[in-house]
Amino acid sequence: MMIMSCSRLTNNNLQPPSYTCTPKFTTSFLPIRLRLRLSPQFPCYKNSALAITNVLKTADSPNISSDIESIFSNSKPTILVSEKLGEGGLDLLRTFANVDCSYNLSPEELCSKISMCDALIVRSGTKVTRQVFEASKGRLKVVGRAGVGIDNVDLQAATEFGCLVVNAPTANTIAAAEHGIALLSAMARNVSQADASIKAGKWERSKYVGVSMVGKTLAIMGFGKVGSEVARRAKGLGMHVVAHDPYAPADRARAIGVELVSFDEAVSTADFISLHMPLTPTTSKVFNDVTFAKMKKGVRIINVARGGVIDEDALLRALDSGLVAQAALDVFCEEPPKDSKLVLHENVIATPHLGASTKEAQEGVAVEIAEAVVGALQGELSATAVNAPMVPAEVLSELAPYVALAEKLGRLAVQLVGGGTGIKSVKVVYRSGRDPNDLDTRLLRAMITKGIIEPISDSIINLVNADFIAKQKGLRISEERVFATSSSGSPIDSIQVQISNVKSKFESALSENEEISVEGRVKYGKPHLSRVGSFDVDVSLEGNLILCRQVDQPGMIGTVGGILGESNVNVSFMSVGRNFRRKKAIMAICVDEEPDKVTLDKIGHVPAVDEFVFLNL
Ligand SMILES: NC(=O)c1ccc[n+]([C@@H]2O[C@H](COP(=O)([O-])OP(=O)(O)OC[C@H]3O[C@@H](n4cnc5c(N)ncnc54)[C@H](O)[C@@H]3O)[C@@H](O)[C@H]2O)c1
Numbered sequence: 001m002m003i004m005s006c007s008r009l010t011n012n013n014l015q016p017p018s019y020t021c022t023p024k025f026t027t028s029f030l031p032i033r034l035r036l037r038l039s040p041q042f043p044c045y046k047n048s049a050l051a052i053t054n055v056l057k058t059a060d061s062p063n064i065s066s067d068i069e070s071i072f073s074n075s076k077p078t079i080l081v082s083e084k085l086g087e088g089g090l091d092l093l094r095t096f097a098n099v100d101c102s103y104n105l106s107p108e109e110l111c112s113k114i115s116m117c118d119a120l121i122v123r124s125g126t127k128v129t130r131q132v133f134e135a136s137k138g139r140l141k142v143v144g145r146a147g148v149g150i151d152n153v154d155l156q157a158a159t160e161f162g163c164l165v166v167n168a169p170t171a172n173t174i175a176a177a178e179h180g181i182a183l184l185s186a187m188a189r190n191v192s193q194a195d196a197s198i199k200a201g202k203w204e205r206s207k208y209v210g211v212s213m214v215g216k217t218l219a220i221m222g223f224g225k226v227g228s229e230v231a232r233r234a235k236g237l238g239m240h241v242v243a244h245d246p247y248a249p250a251d252r253a254r255a256i257g258v259e260l261v262s263f264d265e266a267v268s269t270a271d272f273i274s275l276h277m278p279l280t281p282t283t284s285k286v287f288n289d290v291t292f293a294k295m296k297k298g299v300r301i302i303n304v305a306r307g308g309v310i311d312e313d314a315l316l317r318a319l320d321s322g323l324v325a326q327a328a329l330d331v332f333c334e335e336p337p338k339d340s341k342l343v344l345h346e347n348v349i350a351t352p353h354l355g356a357s358t359k360e361a362q363e364g365v366a367v368e369i370a371e372a373v374v375g376a377l378q379g380e381l382s383a384t385a386v387n388a389p390m391v392p393a394e395v396l397s398e399l400a401p402y403v404a405l406a407e408k409l410g411r412l413a414v415q416l417v418g419g420g421t422g423i424k425s426v427k428v429v430y431r432s433g434r435d436p437n438d439l440d441t442r443l444l445r446a447m448i449t450k451g452i453i454e455p456i457s458d459s460i461i462n463l464v465n466a467d468f469i470a471k472q473k474g475l476r477i478s479e480e481r482v483f484a485t486s487s488s489g490s491p492i493d494s495i496q497v498q499i500s501n502v503k504s505k506f507e508s509a510l511s512e513n514e515e516i517s518v519e520g521r522v523k524y525g526k527p528h529l530s531r532v533g534s535f536d537v538d539v540s541l542e543g544n545l546i547l548c549r550q551v552d553q554p555g556m557i558g559t560v561g562g563i564l565g566e567s568n569v570n571v572s573f574m575s576v577g578r579n580f581r582r583k584k585a586i587m588a589i590c591v592d593e594e595p596d597k598v599t600l601d602k603i604g605h606v607p608a609v610d611e612f613v614f615l616n617l
C-alpha cells in the first residue's frame, strides 16, 4: 500500500489533498483510501456492522464485508437509558444491546458515561446539551426521546455531530389529551381545592361552586395530535371549540367541527384556553402580559404542553389581578418548580408533568422508542427522525444501489480536482423517467456530499449532517432533473456529478463547459462509471480505478495491461472510450490491488500516454 502525507482540510476552503507529482505527465496519486470508518475504536456493533456491510457488499468486494463482519462479530452496542422506561421497551432493547439504566444522573455523570454509549434514551427530565455530544467523542449515534417534546435535546448540536434524534410521537397522545380534559374539568369544579379542604376536616360547599363547561368556548392553541384529541373530547362535553394553529390543515379542523381562527381571535373569545403547541423559539413565552391583556376577564388556562410557552411571572400577575380566574398546569419552566408562587396560588391546580403518565402510554412510548432506536442503530432510516429526512422503506430499497453509486461518483469527482480556489459548487444531474415529485433524491445528495467531503476532511458525513457540513464548508450542491425515458423501469437512468471552477489533475475529465464531470449508472444492481468528461466508458466501480488518456492506436491495452500484470495487479474491468478514431482515447481500468508508485510511474512513461490518474473508489 502506498502511504503519502497529504494536507487535511481545516477551513471552509474545500481543497483536495496536495501532493507532489513526478514530471512529464501528471503521475497522479490520491492516497486516501476509502475509510470505512469502522474500526474497533469506532462505535460499532454487530448488527450495525452487518447493515453497513450489506451496503458494502453491493459497493465493494465481499472480502471487505467479511473482514468487517469478523471485526464486529462479538460486539454489541451500548444503550444508556437515563429515565424510567416501560419494561416492554427495555426487553426489546436488551435483545439487541447492552442496556445501562442509570437514572438521575447529574450533567457531569451523563457526560462522563456518554463516550461509552452508542445510543441514549431520555424522557423530558434529561437535558441533552451540546456538552453531551462533545463528550461522546463521536460515539453517540442516536438519541431517542421517549415522548413527543424534543425541547430538552439540542437538535442543532445533534445534527452537527451527525447524531440522529428520534422521538415517539404517537403513543402518549391520548394520555396527554385525557390529562388536559381531566385538568379542565377538575379546575372548573375546584376538585383539587375541595379535596384538600375536605381532607382538612372542612365542609365548604359554597366556597367551591364551580363553572359549567357546556356552551363555553374553548380555544385550543396548537391543533396537532394532542390538541385535536382534546378538541374531540371537549366537543363531547358540549363546548364550542375554536383552534389556532398556523400550520394545521383546515379540513382536519372541519372534520372535527372546529373552527381555525387567528391567535388574537382565539385568545380574546375563549372562556377556556388549552395549550398544545411545542416549545420553540417562536412559542417561547408567547403567553405574556400583552397576550393576557387581550383575554376575556375570568378566562381559565390549561397547560399540558410546555411550561416555557407561558411567561410564568406574567401569569402570576394575571391571576393576582383576577384577569385569569384559574390555571391548571402540568408543565413548568423549571421542573420540578422551586418555591413557585404559581404552584402555591389558590387558583392554580398543578400536576408534576403527568400528561404522558398512564401505564398504557408509558408501555406504548417505550416500545415505540425502542423500535426506533434499534432500527436506527441497525442503519435503518427512521420514520420518526426529527433531524434527518424521513425516507420511507420502499423508497430506500429502490434507491439502495444508487446510494452506492452516488457516493462513489462524489468520491471520484473530488479526487479529480487538481487545484484552484477550492470546491465551491457541485451540480448533480439525475436523468430519470420519473415525475420529479416521485423521485426523492435527498439520500443520494447526502451520499454524494459524503463522497466529496470525506476524502478531503476529517468530517464523518451521514444523512443527518450532510447538508449542514456542506454548508459549513461553503459547498453549494445544486440538483437538476432531466427527463429520460427508461425501458427498464429503474427510477434513475444516470447520475452525473459536475464540479465547476476548479482545475483537474486529469484534463480529460473536463466537459465542454470546463467542469469536472463523471457520470454513472446502475447495471445489474452494481454502480458503473459510464462517462468521464466527454468520453463514454463502461466499468463496474469496484476496487481502484486508473484513468488514462492516450493516442488511439493499437497495442495500448496490452502495454498498460502488461505493466500492471508484471506487478501482479489484477485488472477486474476495462473499457476504452474515444471521440474520434485514431485521435485520443481514454482507458478506464479497475484494479483489485493498489499498484505501487514504480508501476504507476511506468504507465506514466509510456510514450503514447498523455496523462493518467489513479483513484481510490
Ligand atoms: N404534559 C405532557 O406530559 C405532554 C404529553 C404529550 C405531549 N406534550 C406536549 O404537547 C405538545 C403537543 O404535542 P403533540 O403530540 O400534539 O404535537 P404535534 O406536533 O402533533 O402538535 C403540535 C402542533 O402545534 C402547532 N404549532 C406549532 N407552532 C405553533 C404556534 N406558534 N402557534 C400555534 N400552534 C403551533 C403545530 O403546527 C402542530 O400542529 C408538545 O410540546 C409536547 O411536548 C406534553
Ligand SMILES: O=C(O)[C@H](O)COP(=O)(O)O
Pocket (backbone or CB within 6 Å): 123, 124, 125, 146, 147, 148, 149, 150, 172, 353, 355, 356, 357
Ligand atoms: O413531550 C412529551 O411526550 C411529554 O411531555 C411527556 O414527557 P415525559 O416523557 O417526561 O413524561
